[in-house]
Amino acid sequence: MPYTLSERVVIITGAGSGIGRAAALTAAASGATVAVADISDSAHETVKLIEEAGGSAFALIGDIGNPERAQAMVDEAAAKGPLKGLANNAGIMDQFSGAAETPVDLWERVMRINAGGTFYMTRAAIPHMLAAGGGSIVNTASEAGIRGAAAGAAYTASKHAVVGLTRNTAYRYGREGIRCNAVCPGGVETNIMSSIDPTKIDQAAMAAIGPVHQSALGMASPQQQADLIVFLLADEASNVSGAIIPNDGGWFAG
Numbered sequence: 001m002p003y004t005l006s007e008r009v010v011i012i013t014g015a016g017s018g019i020g021r022a023a024a025l026t027a028a029a030s031g032a033t034v035a036v037a038d039i040s041d042s043a044h045e046t047v048k049l050i051e052e053a054g055g056s057a058f059a060l061i062g063d064i065g066n067p068e069r070a071q072a073m074v075d076e077a078a079a080k081g082p083l084k085g086l087a088n089n090a091g092i093m094d095q096f097s098g099a100a101e102t103p104v105d106l107w108e109r110v111m112r113i114n115a116g117g118t119f120y121m122t123r124a125a126i127p128h129m130l131a132a133g134g135g136s137i138v139n140t141a142s143e144a145g146i147r148g149a150a151a152g153a154a155y156t157a158s159k160h161a162v163v164g165l166t167r168n169t170a171y172r173y174g175r176e177g178i179r180c181n182a183v184c185p186g187g188v189e190t191n192i193m194s195s196i197d198p199t200k201i202d203q204a205a206m207a208a209i210g211p212v213h214q215s216a217l218g219m220a221s222p223q224q225q226a227d228l229i230v231f232l233l234a235d236e237a238s239n240v241s242g243a244i245i246p247n248d249g250g251w252f253a254g
Ligand SMILES: NC(=O)c1ccc[n+]([C@@H]2O[C@H](COP(=O)([O-])OP(=O)(O)OC[C@H]3O[C@@H](n4cnc5c(N)ncnc54)[C@H](O)[C@@H]3O)[C@@H](O)[C@H]2O)c1
Pocket: 013, 014, 015, 016, 017, 018, 019, 020, 037, 038, 039, 040, 042, 062, 063, 064, 065, 089, 090, 091, 092, 093, 113, 117, 140, 141, 142, 143, 184, 185, 186, 187, 188, 189, 190, 191, 192, 193, 195
């Protein structure tokens, strides 16, 4: 088994695609019963892939940006066994535009899903984790959670919010056995750009951020992100909490 995650339920959001699907497969191979959460029916395909590999999983279909649905998904997962892991990974992109060119509805949608969804799932999961004796929360932030020129205003603000929530949660609940960390991917080969209309990408903004918009090593694979996420979920990372970890091919170093 890659990591120690047996005898627990682990929720992974955005697990119908990309980084989340790779993390779900790795978590299941590490012994977890994986709650494959996604707004898309592609979650069922991930469950099938896990079961074909001999693992245990079930799908949770819903919008993490809806607080009632987030609560219901977490409660459903916790009813299947001790909830000791949550990877808040689902997210959407913006148009790379700065504040002046960002439509209000885009700002609200990106903040609701990326920041709000992470908060709604976290607040629902913590009581179950406390009842289970502890747990680990891993948030997929972004290079845009630690730099100003990796995306647009809305996405950057939403991922900085995820970083702040990570640190607060790590400190507030640490003595009660809950760890919380964030990973910050650079460019990863996934379907994330399908969450926006390519004709709406702000080319002037792209040109402005271009000089600092690159990693040293190039694009990463979803598996390269999944390995760090699942390590942080697992017992092997028992002393790691409150960490904001770039997994960006050296981008943050530049
Ligand atoms: N791909 C990159 O270059 C990159 C870089 C930095 C950070 N990230 C972050 O990685 C995370 C995963 O993205 P990915 O690259 O694997 O993209 P992806 O589009 O391949 O996967 C994202 C998944 O999230 C799901 N999702 C979207 N909105 C949802 C909602 N409201 N409720 C539930 N599920 C929802 C989608 O259906 C999709 O299956 C995101 O948080 C993203 O911001 C990605």
